[in-house]
Amino acid sequence: MPRKSVYKAEIEHIQVMDENGVIDAAQSRNTLSDEEILELFKFMQQCRQLDEIAFKLQRSGRMGTYPQNKGQEAAAIGTAYAAKKGQDFLVPCYRENAALFMHGLPMHYVLLHWMGDERGNQIPEGVQQLPLCIPIGTQMLHATGIAWAFKMRKEPKVALTYFGDGATSEGDFHEAMNFASVFQVPLVFICQNNQWAISVPRESQMRSKTVAQKALAYDMPTYQVDGNDLLAVYKIAKECVDRARGGGGPSFIEAVTYRLADHTTADDARRYRDPKEVDMWLGRDPLIRLRKYLETKDLWDETKQKTHEEKCKAIVSEVVKTAEGIEKPSFDDIFDYTFAAINPELERQKRTARTSSLGQDPTQVGLTAAAEMANGK
Amino acid sequence: MPRTDVMKQKGLTLVDAINEALEQEMTRDERVVILGEDVGANGGVFRVTEGLQKIFGKDRVIDTPLAESGIMGTAIGLAMAGMRPIPEIQFDGFLGPAYDQLTNHAARYRTRTRGAITIPLTVRVPVGGGIHAPELHSDSPEAIYAHTPGLKVVMPCTPVDAKGLLTAAIRDPDPVVFFEPKRVYRSFREEVPEEEYTIPIGHAKVVSEGTDLTVVTWGASVFECLAAIDKLPEDVSIELIDLRTIYPIDLDTIVQSVQKTGRCVIVHEAPKTSGFGAEISSLIQEHCFLYLKAPVQRVAGFDTVMPYYKLELDYLPDAKRIAESVTQTLAY
Ligand SMILES: Cc1ncc(C[n+]2csc(CCOP(=O)(O)OP(=O)(O)O)c2C)c(N)n1
Numbered sequence: 001m002p003r004k005s006v007y008k009a010e011i012e013h014i015q016v017m018d019e020n021g022v023i024d025a026a027q028s029r030n031t032l033s034d035e036e037i038l039e040l041f042k043f044m045q046q047c048r049q050l051d052e053i054a055f056k057l058q059r060s061g062r063m064g065t066y067p068q069n070k071g072q073e074a075a076a077i078g079t080a081y082a083a084k085k086g087q088d089f090l091v092p093c094y095r096e097n098a099a100l101f102m103h104g105l106p107m108h109y110v111l112l113h114w115m116g117d118e119r120g121n122q123i124p125e126g127v128q129q130l131p132l133c134i135p136i137g138t139q140m141l142h143a144t145g146i147a148w149a150f151k152m153r154k155e156p157k158v159a160l161t162y163f164g165d166g167a168t169s170e171g172d173f174h175e176a177m178n179f180a181s182v183f184q185v186p187l188v189f190i191c192q193n194n195q196w197a198i199s200v201p202r203e204s205q206m207r208s209k210t211v212a213q214k215a216l217a218y219d220m221p222t223y224q225v226d227g228n229d230l231l232a233v234y235k236i237a238k239e240c241v242d243r244a245r246g247g248g249g250p251s252f253i254e255a256v257t258y259r260l261a262d263h264t265t266a267d268d269a270r271r272y273r274d275p276k277e278v279d280m281w282l283g284r285d286p287l288i289r290l291r292k293y294l295e296t297k298d299l300w301d302e303t304k305q306k307t308h309e310e311k312c313k314a315i316v317s318e319v320v321k322t323a324e325g326i327e328k329p330s331f332d333d334i335f336d337y338t339f340a341a342i343n344p345e346l347e348r349q350k351r352t353a354r355t356s357s358l359g360q361d362p363t364q365v366g367l368t369a370a371a372e373m374a375n376g377k
Numbered sequence: 378m379p380r381t382d383v384m385k386q387k388g389l390t391l392v393d394a395i396n397e398a399l400e401q402e403m404t405r406d407e408r409v410v411i412l413g414e415d416v417g418a419n420g421g422v423f424r425v426t427e428g429l430q431k432i433f434g435k436d437r438v439i440d441t442p443l444a445e446s447g448i449m450g451t452a453i454g455l456a457m458a459g460m461r462p463i464p465e466i467q468f469d470g471f472l473g474p475a476y477d478q479l480t481n482h483a484a485r486y487r488t489r490t491r492g493a494i495t496i497p498l499t500v501r502v503p504v505g506g507g508i509h510a511p512e513l514h515s516d517s518p519e520a521i522y523a524h525t526p527g528l529k530v531v532m533p534c535t536p537v538d539a540k541g542l543l544t545a546a547i548r549d550p551d552p553v554v555f556f557e558p559k560r561v562y563r564s565f566r567e568e569v570p571e572e573e574y575t576i577p578i579g580h581a582k583v584v585s586e587g588t589d590l591t592v593v594t595w596g597a598s599v600f601e602c603l604a605a606i607d608k609l610p611e612d613v614s615i616e617l618i619d620l621r622t623i624y625p626i627d628l629d630t631i632v633q634s635v636q637k638t639g640r641c642v643i644v645h646e647a648p649k650t651s652g653f654g655a656e657i658s659s660l661i662q663e664h665c666f667l668y669l670k671a672p673v674q675r676v677a678g679f680d681t682v683m684p685y686y687k688l689e690l691d692y693l694p695d696a697k698r699i700a701e702s703v704t705q706t707l708a709y
């Protein structure tokens with residue numbers, strides 16, 4: 001029997017705006033208007049400002065560990081802008097703050113989370129997203145379930161889920177991809193391939209030449225985009241979101257980007273990463289090319305930049321004030337959210353702040369001396 | 378906790394001691410390999426494997442893909458095929474994906490093959506709270522694994538014990554879960570014998586002898602208990618036992634002590650209900666019934682999700698809570 005090919009595939013790489021802010025005219029159809037680009041550029045700067053301040057808060061001991069988003073904002077903003085705020089649903093990991101803000105999460109929530117406060121996860125009513133997800137690669141299954149529910153109820157909604165290159169090694173990632181594909185749920189998988197998973201470079205994480213090709217195994221439309229190119233990200237994300245909304249099932253986007261900062265503030269990337277590589281990517285920062293583009297269009301200049309920077313600083317300093325102004329949660333909070341209704345043992349622990357029976361009940365039979373002590377006699 | 382002049386102290390920290398044990402065992406036995414996330418060039422996120430890849434190469438100190446089930450499952454395969462793998466799971470909270478492999482395979486293979494196939498692996502896991510870490514970086518799941526037949530569970534808290542117990546774990550013919558209390562990774566130094574040595578698994582340590590009451594604990598809580606004992610009046614005589622091995626439990630040391638003192642307070646970070654303190658309390662009731670002068674008490678984490686760090690110190694048993702419970706138990 002002659003061998004025959006039963007499957008052929010290729011992965012497209014899409015770039016609309018290059019590092020110098022030059023747009024490919026053919027590619028730029030169905031992307032963003034100049035007004036939109038300007039607004040998103042301004043928003044991106046605000047997110048960057050928050051990210052830099054978050055870093056400083058950690059360094060000055062005012063916040064715990066923080067993973068910087070710096071350099072990856074185009075991937076977050078381009079995808080989130082393609083989705084409908086208040087209708088579509090975002091399922092993040094922790095490196096797409098800008099997407100969450102765009103869909104209505106107040107900025108101080110993210111600070112609160114990293115300040116060790118669960119109220120940073122208490123998503124306000126009407127904001128369609130889950131909180132940050134700490135266990136790597138687990139949240140895409142939730143996104144699949146959420147999108148599945150939309151499909152079951154015939155709601156015209158789409159879910160978008162974000163994760164890193166490292167996350168695609170987890171078993172849960174593949175299970176999510178398979179479920180999403182088998183049940184054809186309205187979901188867009190967005191891999192922020194920032195080249196590193198803490199100290200492990202992408203080439204050691206996987207032998208696959210692209211992350212995008214992993215979706216071929218699940219027969220999903222899949223794309224590799226320049227993740228630092230807002231227009232390319234938006235263009236492809238819009239296609240995927242529209243297809244999903246129209247009943248066309250899940251898609252996969254690999255946004256090729258770069259982690260410009262350390263993995264988190266607890267990490268020191270100099271131990272494992274060549275600074276030359278970082279330098280190279282600094283030039284590919286999404287903000288640089290957008291600014292160049294807007295300047296050639298006479299929509300931006302140094303004066304506008306200065307004014308806007310001041311505005312961002314003012315906004316962010318309010319955000320910090322809000323986050324830091326929130327008092328330590330009450331001790332009762334530890335208990336009150338364990339279940340819908342508290343049970344007797346939890347109630348005892350809450351009331352007495354003790355787990356020992358004598359601590360919980362100083363009148364326990366046989367306990368005279370201790371009861372007196374507890375009563376301060 | 379003896380935190381202040383760590384730099385001035387002589388000897389090794391817990392991290393150093395574990396690193397030294399790993400290096401010596403890898404030198405002694407070519408079958409020993411380390412595998413995990415960021416254990417190579419980065420030396421692990423806590424630097425426990427610092428420098429080992431330089432010495433032993435990338436084939437023996439292996440940066441794996443980001444997949445705990447993969448790490449544990451392939452470590453099992455390596456062990457089956459005659460290697461001595463030491464998988465590292467980066468944090469307690471990320472044992473989740475490895476759970477199936479660890480409990481349904483590593484723990485059961487000797488039994489289900491009637492000894493034909495065995496799994497000599499040592500999984501290292503930083504454990505416990507108190508370091509202001511993000512979510513799922515502060516949990517204490519030791520009871521879950523102690524409740525899994527076929528696993529040994531170890532949690533030393535001093536450099537000397539860690540080196541000896543890790544060496545014993547690596548040489549052990551069965552799977553060992555080696556928990557490292559991260560809160561005391563670098564909190565003090567201690568003189569540690571340079572040469573290799575083992576401390577047998579399954580032996581508790583009497584940290585200080587006493588006659589009035591026994592405190593049983595393990596992990597970073599040992600130091601909270603020491604601080605609590607410091608707070609008590611001079612004439613109170615407390616026997617402090619550091620369990621060191623959770624399973625198999627050293628029943629004799631506990632029973633001997635409680636038969637002597639008649640009173641016992643058990644301290645652990647994990648939630649109280651079904652925590653390992655429950656097992657110890659039961660054993661004491663079974664073996665020391667007529668010796669008891671007071672009900673056995675448990676000072677533990679609450680039966681809640683480990684809170685984020687703003688509230689973590691309200692959650693963790695501290696010296697004050699421990700001292701109060703000891704006082705009440707003494708007064709009973
Ligand atoms: C299940 C699990 N294992 C390990 C970790 C520790 N950890 C946190 S982030 C990270 C790397 C993630 O890399 P990637 O998915 O590429 O995302 P990035 O941080 O680069 O955005 C690791 C190993 C974790 N949080 N969860």
Ligand SMILES: [Mg+2]
Binds near residue numbers: 195197
């Ligand atoms: Mg990454």
